[in-house]
Amino acid sequence: MDDEPTLEIGTSADEVVADAPGAVPWAPPGRFKLTLYAGAHLLMVLPTLLFFVLSVVGGVLSIAWVGLPVLFLFVPASRWIATRHRNLAAAILGTPVPADYRPxxxxxxxxxxxxxxxxxxxxxxxxxxMLVSLTAGFVLSLLTFLLLVVIVTGALWWYGAEPIMRARARLDRALLSYGTTDRLEQRVQVLTETRASSIDHSAAEMRRIERDLHDGAQARLVAVGMSLGLAESLFETDPERAQQLVSDARAATSGALGDLRSVVRGIHPPVLADRGIGGAVEALALDMPIPVTVMQYLPGRPPAPVESAMYFAVAECLANVGKHSGxxxxxxxLRHADGVLTAKVGDDGAGGADPARGTGMTGVMRRLxxxxGTMRVSSPERGPTLITLEVPCALSSPKTTPSSPKG
Structure with missing residues (x-):
């Protein structure tokens, strides 16, 4: 987490914690390693107690605003110590223990x-x-450690270290990460919100299409009909005037066709259907007032709805670059890896992009x-800005499309 401070709680504990998680295939830790993990737990008892007390005190004092700085410091510190225990639990159990904090x-x-x-x-x-860790968790870790250092209990340690530490790890996992039921409830909530948002977005899109047709193509076609009707009545009395009205009607027809093409492009651009999202984004880049480099590593094409959503999301991001970034x-x-389609849009502009301040970025989040899908924005003041768009999906029709930079 970007809000977790760097804390030192002792060399031995840090070494053990650093050894706990890893990219290598998991293997059940031996009894001595489990005892080292127990020692790491014991070394972190005092920081845990300190962070717990200060977080509670800060919460109480925050009523009078005095405790806000305390919470600002010690809630991240509490998360840091909790994450160290998540790492240890993951090393003992062989399964990830995600943090699931809100960003x-x-x-x-x-x-x-x-x-x-x-x-x-x-x-x-x-x-x-923290409350449970300072009581039941402390007892379990202390018991594992004492069974080894007390000579007469060596046999008990040999048989008891693994079940005791696995019980401690399960206790940490149960409290420090959401269980299956919690995740299902969150998933239902997210689906409910996104479904409602999608319905609202679809209704807004329908109104936009109706407005574009009414104000554009329909108005031009009405004018064409009126011109042709007037020309019909003038053919015998004023052929030159009738011929001019027919010419005007033909020009209006061309304008109506242009309006219809614009509406179609707003629904599903032809270049997206013909060339896929890589080619469509390249076409967007060519229309930008600044050089835009497009890199793509897509061994196939995503489903059409996902492709369309990602295209319009990238288009909105590039439009913001042209309008606001300088x-x-x-x-x-653009790339696809581990079942996720990812688009990263960056620029070297002034930074300071905030999704909460613009309806365009809100629309991107709603669309994805x-x-x-998710959207992450990193845009410190003075830049650079990097927007990461991700949508889980599978690709079809494998093919290789070369990268094509511009600029």
Whole structure:
């Protein structure tokens, strides 16, 4: 987490914690290693107690605003110590123990940051875990450690270290990460929200299409009909005038066709259907007022709805680059890996992009959320800005499309 401070709690504990997670295939830790993990737990008891007390005191004092700085410091510190225990639990059990904290956007002011902490269920689960860790968890880790160092209990340690430490790890996992039921409830909630958002978005799109047809093509076609009717009545009395009206009607017909093409492009651009999202994004880049480099690593094509959603999301991001960033160059990186379609849109502009301040970025999030997609924005003041769009999907029709930079 970007809001977790760097803390030192002792060399031995840090070495053990650093050894706990890893990219190598998991193997059940031996008894001595489990005892080292127990020692790491014991070394972290005092910091856990300190962070727990200060977090509670800060929460009480926050009523009078005095405790806000305390929470600002020690809620992230509590998350840091909890994450160390998640790593140890993952090493013991051989399964990930994700944190699931709600993200805190960069640059969030103190009161808003504290509000995000307070509304995050994981903050309260961390507090409950610290209380349990300081009691039952402490007893289990201490027992494992003492069974080894007390000579007469060596046999008990040999047979008891593994079940005791696995019980401790399961206790940590139960409190420090959401269970299956919790995740299903969250999933239902997210699906309910995204479905409602998608319905609203679809209704808004229908109204936009109706408005574009009414104000554009329909108005031109009505004018064509009126011109042709008037020309018909003038053919015998004023042929030259009738011929001019027919010419005007033909010009209006061309304009109506242009309006219809614009509406169609707004629904599903022909270049997207013909060349896929890679080619369509390249076409967007060519129309940009600044050099845009497009890199793509797509061994196939995503489903059409996902492809369309990602295309319009990238188009909105590039439009924002052209309007607001003041950038000299930009880039788009399209790739598919581990079942996720990812588009990264970056620029070297002034930064300071905030999704909460613009309806365009809100529309991007709404469009992607219908497909379980996400958007992350990193845009510090003075730049650079990097927007990461992700949508889980599978690719079809494998083929290789070369990268094509511009600029």
């Amino acid at each position: 805190v956007p960069e640059g969030t002011h103190l009161p808003n940051r504290i509000a995000i902490y307070a509304l995050d269920p994981m903050t309260w689960r961390d507090l409950a875990w 950038a000299q160059r930009a880039w788009v990186d 959320s219908a497909f379980d």
